[in-house]
Amino acid sequence: MVKFKSRPSTPNGKPAKRPRMAYMEDSDEERTPVKAGKKNLESPKKRMKSAAPVSGKQHAIQEQRKLLPIAQGRDALIHEIRENDVTVLIGETGSGKTTQIPQYLLESGLAGKGMIAVTQPRRVAATSLANRVAEEKNTEVGKLVGYSVRFDETSSEATRIKYVTDGMLVRELLSDPILSRYSVIIVDEAHERTLRTDILMANLKAIQQKRNKPTDRKGKGPAAALSPLKIVIMSATLDAEKFSSFYNKAKILYVKGRQHPVTIYHTATSQADYVDSALRTFFQIHTDRPPGDVLIFLPGQEDIEGLSSSIQLYANRLPQATPGVLLCPLYAALPPGQQTKIFSPTPKGMRKCILATNIAETSITIPGVKYVIDTGKCKEKRYIARSVGSGFDTLLTRDITKSSAMQRAGRAGREGPGFCFRLYTEDAFKNMPLSAEPEIRRCTLTASLLQLKCLGQDLEELEFMDKPDEENILSALAALYILGALDDKKALTKNGRDMAFLPLEPYLARVVLAARELGCVREILDIVSVLSSNSKLFFDSADQRDAALEARTKFRHSSGDHFTILNVVRSFDEIAKTETNAGKKDWCHKTYLNFRCLTEAVAIRTQLKEVCERMKIDWTASCGDNEQPVLRSLVRGLVQNAAFLQPDGSYKQVMGPSIVKIHPGSVLCDKKIPAIIYDELVYTTNIYARGVSAVPRSFIAEVPVLNHRKA
Template structure:
């Protein structure tokens, strides 16, 4: 067991019966908080609740007609519900929610205003939980080829760690790569870090996602999807342009992330001399590669073991009380239940934006239409409703509208898949409605041979069930307690055909690669 100074805290659950049809979770004492950062010894092993949410499974019970319009002979609204059509957000917050700004560079502002804004941004950085342990974290990364960083959601790790590495001079001989499973996270994070560095995107800070790249010869910090860096391996098998590779959201265990982690282990053997190899010409000591594996869930032990018992560093997140409400009965129609829950919040609860997690695009578009229809029928004195959507197939400029400031006398309702679950923080969120469902890629084999990938709707797992502020969970409390801790990694449930072909381009065979989890090679043939 490791020497633990800071245990990841339990979500604080409070009793509250103000939501009709829901029962509040039992109250738990908050875990004792000790010094912010913890480092396990070499032979020992061992989320700030930002606004990215993770889920929980199944359904909820609400009465929209009674609660959403209770006591009103409602007149037709003149101020109708709105789609989000405000300008694209250029500056996106780090994991600390309130720090998100709407524009990184404002033309027409005087120098005093710009200076004040820059100072405010730097103050926000200093207030992040990770800032308290900056020096200790840098020392660990300097002294170890691989560092496993377990950071609570909202600690600021995704935006701050690359900047700390840049400022410390660790990456003198190359760029700092920060990989993300999703495009919207890679682009929005690059925008935020560029804002914090007071530079335009594409200069010191850039990004690369499918069909969209902004980087140059001056780029030192590069956010990119795991698929893009795996593609770079084909032209540069040793990733010689990088001094540090940060694998963020590693706990999601996407297929490309697992392949990247395996290749990084192999690359380090070629680029980093071991103590016994130094001076023997067995590795290029002039350009070693450092790897930082970052996770927001308690699976750091497995990554550490895979990298020869690498050090594990713990970072705590912000401490916010969380009120969780479970369904008192199962909700077969989770989109209808989500709509009822939203309007109950909208009419009965204090101001604050709402984030609703749904499995896929079809559910999102259907619920958006329903919310707009009912919002138009609310009394005139009820605040307006602004709906925004976030899903993978949607254009990035549309996804980014969720980050824009909410207009006065308006409640923003963000309908999202799990792309809003990690890495990014949406400002202003006070309530989370979780249907407890998500879509997961699954390989279906045919009895006659072969097969195909498909998307299946399933219950979420505990590893993705973390919320902030008030969370409504459409799941019976008993079902939540018994849900799976985590799902299978993609490499165990998806088709490996494209990965096998990509590896062939690198001169590799999937069977020969040192993977964290070995797939069934026969079923992939």
């Protein structure tokens, strides 16, 4: 047992009355030996080719690059990628693979005149990595090095290295089916097996066969016009054989990382409340252990915000001699400006505490981290199919995998010996599955199926590493048919192609197209921009809930949540005409609205207006105070999410078997409405409809697919 010397203190200097955590000490981080036959790139260290003469900070950055483990195998790595069409690269944590390999390939001339794309599963990683590599190349982001994430692109004609989310590269296939602008595509974090990564890898296999096909005798083959495509699959775990097999026994390379020893502790018993356990463990570290920043892994944003408040509360009660605590949240919805805070040096006399979701497991390196607290939990998206054409996505808190646990522990050993405190037992770790189920087996396929249809591909026939579930495929086909994106022969319609052109979820894209017909595009863009934001518009804390409800009364609309959103956006636009950024923030604070959500929504709306102009959609078309066109448009996209009132006060889905209740946070939570539509279902103790509007039954009956059913 490991006993801590002291506990968190209160203002009077006495130990706080929180029970201490007990741990069983384990060995250093688990390591799996490299299988025989892999090529090890730990060749003798060679000097890197440097760019233009540099000095000061740039000189230090270039020296850091030379010291990265991957620098030792630079020339051997370039040689192998040059000699092989597909390379599978396993790089340990801290090797530098994500930032250095694109630069090596560019410096060696291997990319020719084309671009190098580096895909990331998460936008936070794509933007932060682009900033880091731009700094290393002594340039501004958007020039030599750029990025592209949903609703945000910073690149130019001069861009040669582009960090992109896998979803954005899949979208590029719609306008460029053979990705002709790219000479090298690096699929990073491939082991995470996101839905879009799997779709991308399937398409890359077919694209490479076309582009790398030898020219015919007359020089008219594809290779005569396009440079060959190189594919590099990068993973942080040793799950390489599957990728190699998929790409016809591609060459597997291995790069050792810079990993210092990490001492691991497991709890002696299971912890019922992982947030409370994390709180107590943090203060045991903070009051007992030497300096060093702490990284706490939590499932989601709500847990992060709750634990942050608790840590701040207790930190304020510590004796003055105790170092201060600098709290730094990190999750996908956090604005880029706030994300950079985690990379800044920790101020003197402070201990940085980073509270992060699993986005901190891989890709990004956070300097200064010596201690990791692993709750053993994560959020996993899962599609629950209730019947053909009916189902819902839900984010479930679940136990992590063994692979994730190892990745999290490794974060503590990047710069020196570290410590990982796992809030679960050693037996729990041993019984964890090695890796997570691929998203393609557990997520809705509607948006991806629509994109593939636009590429002339059938999801059922595409060659995937893992086949999607047949029930999910049928559900996605039915959903697209109901939305009018596919006809009864599963062929793509004009509406379907237009829906795919809009950078929105299919149901929201259908709402916009309906608004085009009904003359209310301006109002609909205001609403869908907020719904497409990564952040929630409304946020409440338990002690301020009544005050928040009172402050937001003026926005409430009798028809429900969508017009309430519209009222908020209109008010924010009015404030923006006269107030500075600080004034807008203050207004949001007083009305308990999320400033981050609204600023992101404004940026999304601007992009949607540009897309509408390219599609010849008049985004200025407005219905004024007439509510009916807006509600009719919403029904057209949300018809699958319609429900009728039952005698007991619950609601029965029109297209599905579920009995749902209106979410307590809805404007309509206490109302009895004959018919409703909703944005999503949330499963907790009950199935709750969130984002609800009241609509006449006749609007639902107008939807063509329902008329076909009756016929």
